[in-house]
Amino acid sequence: MSVTQAEITEFEEQADRWFAENKPANPGFILPETFMEVGTDQQFEFLRNWQQKVYENGYVGMSWPKEFGGLGMDQVFQDIATKAMAKHRVPFLPNTIGLNWAGPLILAMGSQEEKSRYIKGILSAEDIWCQGFSEPDHGSDLGSAQCKAVKDGDEYVINGSKIWTSLGSYAKYMILIARTSTDGPNKYAGLSFFLAPMQTEGIEPRPIKKLTGEYGFCQTFFNDARIPASCMIGGEGEGWKVAMATLMFERGAAGGQAGGLAMMDLSIDDVVELARRAKRNGKPAIEDPRVREELVDLITEARGNSHMAARDKVPALATDWPTAISMSGKLRSSELKRRMCQFALSLQGANGARYVSSDAVDGGLWQRSYLNAFSGTIGGGTSQIQHNIIGERVLGLPKG
Amino acid sequence: MSVTQAEITEFEEQADRWFAENKPANPGFILPETFMEVGTDQQFEFLRNWQQKVYENGYVGMSWPKEFGGLGMDQVFQDIATKAMAKHRVPFLPNTIGLNWAGPLILAMGSQEEKSRYIKGILSAEDIWCQGFSEPDHGSDLGSAQCKAVKDGDEYVINGSKIWTSLGSYAKYMILIARTSTDGPNKYAGLSFFLAPMQTEGIEPRPIKKLTGEYGFCQTFFNDARIPASCMIGGEGEGWKVAMATLMFERGAAGGQAGGLAMMDLSIDDVVELARRAKRNGKPAIEDPRVREELVDLITEARGNSHMAARDKVPALATDWPTAISMSGKLRSSELKRRMCQFALSLQGANGARYVSSDAVDGGLWQRSYLNAFSGTIGGGTSQIQHNIIGERVLGLPKG
Amino acid sequence: MATIEFSEEQTMLMETAVDFCRKQSPIERVRAQIEQPQSVDPAVWQEMVNLGWTGITVPEQYGGLGLSLADAVPIAESMGRHLMGSPFVSTTLATQALISSGGEALRERWLPQIAAGTPASMALTEEDGNWNLTEIGSFATLQGDQLSLTAKKCFVQDAPDAGVIVVSANVDGRARLIAIAADQLPPGALTRETVIDETRRSYTLEVDALALPVAQLLEGADFAAIERAALLLLSAEMSGGLSGVLHVIIDYLTTRKQFDQYIGSYQSLKHPTVQILLSLEACRSHLYRAATCMAQGNATELEAALRMAKAQGSEAFAFAGDRAVQFHGGFGFTYECDAQLFLRRALWCQYQFGDAAYHRNLLAPLLLDD
Amino acid sequence: MATIEFSEEQTMLMETAVDFCRKQSPIERVRAQIEQPQSVDPAVWQEMVNLGWTGITVPEQYGGLGLSLADAVPIAESMGRHLMGSPFVSTTLATQALISSGGEALRERWLPQIAAGTPASMALTEEDGNWNLTEIGSFATLQGDQLSLTAKKCFVQDAPDAGVIVVSANVDGRARLIAIAADQLPPGALTRETVIDETRRSYTLEVDALALPVAQLLEGADFAAIERAALLLLSAEMSGGLSGVLHVIIDYLTTRKQFDQYIGSYQSLKHPTVQILLSLEACRSHLYRAATCMAQGNATELEAALRMAKAQGSEAFAFAGDRAVQFHGGFGFTYECDAQLFLRRALWCQYQFGDAAYHRNLLAPLLLDD
Numbered sequence A, B: 001m002s003v004t005q006a007e008i009t010e011f012e013e014q015a016d017r018w019f020a021e022n023k024p025a026n027p028g029f030i031l032p033e034t035f036m037e038v039g040t041d042q043q044f045e046f047l048r049n050w051q052q053k054v055y056e057n058g059y060v061g062m063s064w065p066k067e068f069g070g071l072g073m074d075q076v077f078q079d080i081a082t083k084a085m086a087k088h089r090v091p092f093l094p095n096t097i098g099l100n101w102a103g104p105l106i107l108a109m110g111s112q113e114e115k116s117r118y119i120k121g122i123l124s125a126e127d128i129w130c131q132g133f134s135e136p137d138h139g140s141d142l143g144s145a146q147c148k149a150v151k152d153g154d155e156y157v158i159n160g161s162k163i164w165t166s167l168g169s170y171a172k173y174m175i176l177i178a179r180t181s182t183d184g185p186n187k188y189a190g191l192s193f194f195l196a197p198m199q200t201e202g203i204e205p206r207p208i209k210k211l212t213g214e215y216g217f218c219q220t221f222f223n224d225a226r227i228p229a230s231c232m233i234g235g236e237g238e239g240w241k242v243a244m245a246t247l248m249f250e251r252g253a254a255g256g257q258a259g260g261l262a263m264m265d266l267s268i269d270d271v272v273e274l275a276r277r278a279k280r281n282g283k284p285a286i287e288d289p290r291v292r293e294e295l296v297d298l299i300t301e302a303r304g305n306s307h308m309a310a311r312d313k314v315p316a317l318a319t320d321w322p323t324a325i326s327m328s329g330k331l332r333s334s335e336l337k338r339r340m341c342q343f344a345l346s347l348q349g350a351n352g353a354r355y356v357s358s359d360a361v362d363g364g365l366w367q368r369s370y371l372n373a374f375s376g377t378i379g380g381g382t383s384q385i386q387h388n389i390i391g392e393r394v395l396g397l398p399k400g
Numbered sequence C, D: 001m002a003t004i005e006f007s008e009e010q011t012m013l014m015e016t017a018v019d020f021c022r023k024q025s026p027i028e029r030v031r032a033q034i035e036q037p038q039s040v041d042p043a044v045w046q047e048m049v050n051l052g053w054t055g056i057t058v059p060e061q062y063g064g065l066g067l068s069l070a071d072a073v074p075i076a077e078s079m080g081r082h083l084m085g086s087p088f089v090s091t092t093l094a095t096q097a098l099i100s101s102g103g104e105a106l107r108e109r110w111l112p113q114i115a116a117g118t119p120a121s122m123a124l125t126e127e128d129g130n131w132n133l134t135e136i137g138s139f140a141t142l143q144g145d146q147l148s149l150t151a152k153k154c155f156v157q158d159a160p161d162a163g164v165i166v167v168s169a170n171v172d173g174r175a176r177l178i179a180i181a182a183d184q185l186p187p188g189a190l191t192r193e194t195v196i197d198e199t200r201r202s203y204t205l206e207v208d209a210l211a212l213p214v215a216q217l218l219e220g221a222d223f224a225a226i227e228r229a230a231l232l233l234l235s236a237e238m239s240g241g242l243s244g245v246l247h248v249i250i251d252y253l254t255t256r257k258q259f260d261q262y263i264g265s266y267q268s269l270k271h272p273t274v275q276i277l278l279s280l281e282a283c284r285s286h287l288y289r290a291a292t293c294m295a296q297g298n299a300t301e302l303e304a305a306l307r308m309a310k311a312q313g314s315e316a317f318a319f320a321g322d323r324a325v326q327f328h329g330g331f332g333f334t335y336e337c338d339a340q341l342f343l344r345r346a347l348w349c350q351y352q353f354g355d356a357a358y359h360r361n362l363l364a365p366l367l368l369d370d
Helices: A005-022 A041-056 A075-087 A096-109 A112-124 A239-250 A268-277 A289-311 A324-346 A349-353 A361-372 A374-378 A383-394 B005-022 B041-056 B075-087 B096-109 B112-124 B239-250 B268-277 B289-311 B324-353 B361-372 B374-378 B383-394 C008-024 C027-034 C042-050 C069-081 C088-101 C104-115 C223-253 C267-296 C299-327 C339-351 C356-368 D008-024 D027-034 D042-050 D069-081 D088-101 D104-115 D223-253 D267-296 D299-327 D339-351 D356-368
Strands: A129-132 A148-152 A155-166 A173-179 A191-197 A203-208 A217-228 B129-132 B148-152 B155-166 B173-179 B191-197 B203-208 B217-228 C120-123 C139-143 C146-157 C164-171 C174-181 C190-192 C202-213 D120-123 D139-143 D146-157 D164-171 D174-181 D190-192 D202-213
Touching: A005 A075, A041 A112, A096 A112, A096 A129, A096 A173, A096 A239, A129 A155, A129 A217, A148 A173, A155 A173, A155 A203, A173 A239, A191 A217, A191 A239, A268 A289, A268 A324, A268 A361, A268 D356, A289 A324, A289 B289, A289 D267, A289 D299, A289 D356, A324 A361, A324 A374, A324 A383, A324 C299, A324 D267, A349 C146, A349 C339, A361 A374, A361 C339, A374 C299, A383 C267, A383 D267, B005 B075, B041 B112, B096 B112, B096 B129, B096 B173, B096 B239, B129 B155, B129 B217, B148 B173, B155 B173, B155 B203, B173 B239, B191 B217, B191 B239, B268 B289, B268 B324, B268 B361, B268 C356, B289 B324, B289 C267, B289 C299, B289 C356, B324 B361, B324 B374, B324 B383, B324 C267, B324 D146, B324 D299, B324 D339, B361 B374, B361 D339, B374 D299, B383 C267, B383 D267, C008 C042, C008 C069, C027 C339, C069 C088, C069 C223, C069 C267, C088 C104, C088 C120, C088 C146, C088 C164, C088 C174, C088 C223, C104 C164, C120 C146, C146 C164, C146 C174, C174 C202, C223 C267, C223 C299, C223 C339, C267 C299, C267 D267, C299 C339, C299 C356, D008 D042, D008 D069, D027 D339, D069 D088, D069 D223, D069 D267, D088 D104, D088 D120, D088 D164, D088 D174, D088 D223, D104 D164, D120 D146, D146 D164, D146 D174, D174 D202, D223 D267, D223 D299, D223 D339, D267 D299, D299 D339, D299 D356
Parallel strands: A129 A173, B129 B173, C120 C164, C139 C164, D120 D164, D139 D164
Antiparallel strands: A148 A155, A155 A217, A173 A191, A203 A217, B148 B155, B155 B217, B173 B191, B203 B217, C139 C146, C146 C202, C164 C174, C190 C202, D139 D146, D146 D202, D164 D174, D190 D202
């Protein structure tokens, strides 16, 4: 497909206009920032409706095939639409696992029948998806998954539990890694991958109350839950391979995502803007010399991170440790976010001690974001473990 | 002995006057701050002469017995004299090992003959003493000492080496721990303690150049060095016991030190005073809001340390971890000193990059002190090891 | 006089307080109380009253023990150690305001009631969150022997339980204090606030042209004395809280295993935990130095000692709370883990009566300019 | 235009520089050179000249390569990596001053000589250590076609080897620049300074009423351009130095054993080493962002990019040097350990042309005020 500059410009204007005109009004309650933070039915319904509206107006799944519910257009248009969403700071599209993990996987590896069954519901947010990779006590080490799937006729019987299942209570399907065998040549060989229907007897998602006081994750229990054997994607024992492919989609490295805004992330610009509004001792915080120095320091750090990404694309400027930048992305961004939110409280004077409520600065967004920021510094390997990994794999330091 | 308040007051005035009148003029070269930093003959001679003058005027060894060269006075007078030295910021007395380690040990455990031979020279600084405890590769773990002393007739033959021997090149005697046996019930049992004459064939102190570019320590090599068996103090195999007693003298816990100023330590007050004089961008550094905040923070930390010492004396206010304060003293003070000196450079604008010379602020004292400050954070167990020790022994955390 | 003094009487008070709070405020009860309308169970409050705590600084002629505010320190510290909620701190602050600024009539009216167990509260902070207690927007006008008060005050602790609330307002252009009796507040004057520390019961007090007898205007207006009292008691709560959160960390580090090792054996957890210990030792030392200055009437050093205690403690406790959550890993991210209770308490303490930067700023002239 | 661009030409320059500095500046030679009067062996300098480095930014009409200052970055960075001393940075700075502020006559006189290998230097800073380049005490008075210069300048690098030194002084109340030829300096005008980085050859230049033809006064006085050049080259040296010290640390951590374990396996050393790595990545990224802005002529972002590079790099390198000494334990305390060489270099770089706090202060209006 060849796309002309005129088409691009026209679509840019169209998308810009649409999101400007259709940005939802403040709902009167504080919205989550990511799909991992949806804590109330009210929030969920609001976001699901928003995704549906975005889909019906043709701004998500634009590059996915027409026959399954997409628009069959060039990826460039989707990128423009996604940028417009970010620019106008509209809410994110909540079916993140469907749009960025399950959907691309099904399009790449699924049968015609699977594509027809799943794709459209992913785009319209009618069918919410969740992810069942992590297990209690095994953190992010997929290979150690203990949740069992035993074949019994044309069904698999699932036993075990998965943790940190976002949208678990709302999801119709789960992408599930389970162990179908324990005697493979290594711990990865016995894993299989399922598109599991959540409305199955014996599957019970129990909401976990977060330190924020809100919900947003479940622990999902499997108790002799029987799912059709046809739910398996890839062959038995190929779960690790399928999971790795899925993670590639998630990271956007392989393309294929439905697109659309995945989170409303706070940036250092938001903190600066807060510093202009918020008051310390009757004066805008931004006038305080110490606040200014700290803001400069945080901006420097944030820009450093973004320049790193740009430099990483110049092979000649890869240092003696060429994987340092890519391996440290999560550590750098999650720790910066935690400190940024923590600092944001200090801009609010005595109001730093408020919490989510209409009296709080920005409705308590910053306090909640600070507490939620630990999901970044803990989930997917704690910052302490990240230091080990970088020290050992990037710098070649000996294991502890 | 009973001392009257009138005598005390009179002596306070006398000492105050004497040190005010006799404080040496600036010698025109930068002086060391402790006996571990004497790097040139010029510095050494200056300090030795100063100790001699202080001794001849009766301000050191005041409580030591008259018959061996002391004044036989009450300890209270020595304490007054020592305070006056600190108040007037006169140079320290360089024979630190003699005054605070060897002297008290000999007075407590030595024979009449040993007292007659050694004590007076310690006080007058005629006989400089050094210490031979640490060995290369064994850090501060005395029990691992490998330096050997083998008895041969009425001599011991010493082989091995000792490190971080301060004043090694100037010393007449060394207090030496050496291994006289390897088959004791534990590694401490085979150690013996000697008052070893340094002018012995086979003993060679080689100066170590410090990161400051100066000298101040030696590595002392023993190569079939024969010392009289009578140099041993305490019995064979009792070296550990004698060493522990000596360390008690050093820490002042058992009293008995000759007194006198042992170091010219930099305090946070000196940094504040520097901030008044030193300029950043044409203005006194103390006018810079960031400098002020940092100074306040350092003062708070320094006062916290001194309040800790006071609180530690109130049993009811010992916390759940009653050894925390005493076990962390070295860690807290050495790390504070390092950061304080590091910060002091930043008060000097471009002159922060100078080094020991007349053009530098305070002759380069702060730059040199910063580099020397690592002796505190490294020597006697690094700060990293201190954290381990406190974590394990005070908090009961498991060993690594 | 010694830098830090602690009398036998204080030692006994401390032993009682430590014991009482440990027994009355186990962590399950702290969590259960969060769901209740009040910050403390009335029966527990009555026991505190029986121990004399509400009258500890009330002069003997009004039925109190007539002790120094320094003697309230071990109590606030022990309560902080166990995250105990209660109107103790706000009551003690209001007591200080009445002692330092109230006239004889107001003292006679309120102090005996407080000593007998009626909680009291302070209404100082306003919507802009300014920590300077004398920069306020609320005001009262004088008409004959009546005051007309228009005020919106925030962070009024345990307001519905208070018999009296001491409110700051501008009167004739000067910051003054007014004692309002509970039954004088119109219905709807109090609204519950959502604050980060869920053990607190915090309220907005809003009145519009409320008529009050002029006799309820306090004679003096010693805001500095009120700030001093607040800094001392908050520092005590922080010192206790630091100790509490350190115990939570150590418990986890010595029982949780990962890769077959107790996680406390990893230096990346062990060393920051040692830093937290040392910050606690510093916090407690600054606290009891400030208490000693207060008990000795050492006005020269008191202000600096208090601001140092608040600045150092605020930073240390917030750091410890933050690390406590992090060190608990996935469990730390759950509401079930106690680390969050301490982190939330730390944030509360940090942002009440001035954070570390605020006090450092005020310390600079005290410490650096002669 | 991309945020960070790096041309093939720059890549080739970098490969040459990396290779050259590694071969010409092994650590033993760095140490040996410290004992020598000059900062670099004349034969090595000649090779640098042969590679065209002294003429890299000199316009082609004066015999140079006519490249952007951004192209000098990989060279300064590689020299920093190997602690190489040389008049390269001071020469390049003086070149920039002559290009941006010198008139045609001065350019014609000096630029061809510089391109051909004559070192040059700058004399900007004074005894008070002020980093603001236009706040100076040295001055020159104009008498007919003669200048009379009275100046005391500090930190003049490699002054005895310089063919020309560009000196700042007040002329008629304005900060100006004057080019002084080596042979115009009276005997005794230069005194060697003791500076913390022993690979430097730093001098005080002092003249009293030195008569100079007015033609040596530079036409322009673009101190901002000089500062920009200095910040870029210093940031490049720091980026290289950070990489160098990180190698020193890693070498020790992977070869030294304690308690039967490689010390690099201890998290208390491993984790801060990772922090140093990440600070290097940030430093290098800020550096090449600033270089890109300079090459693209992106004046809007250049100043902020440079000050960020200098602020971040200064702090990161000083931290890394400090930790390098500490992590080497007893050996780190000796002159023999290479860690001290990097720490000294870091302190030099930090305090030349403004430390982190200085630049953050100047960044605040650039980044925060519209």
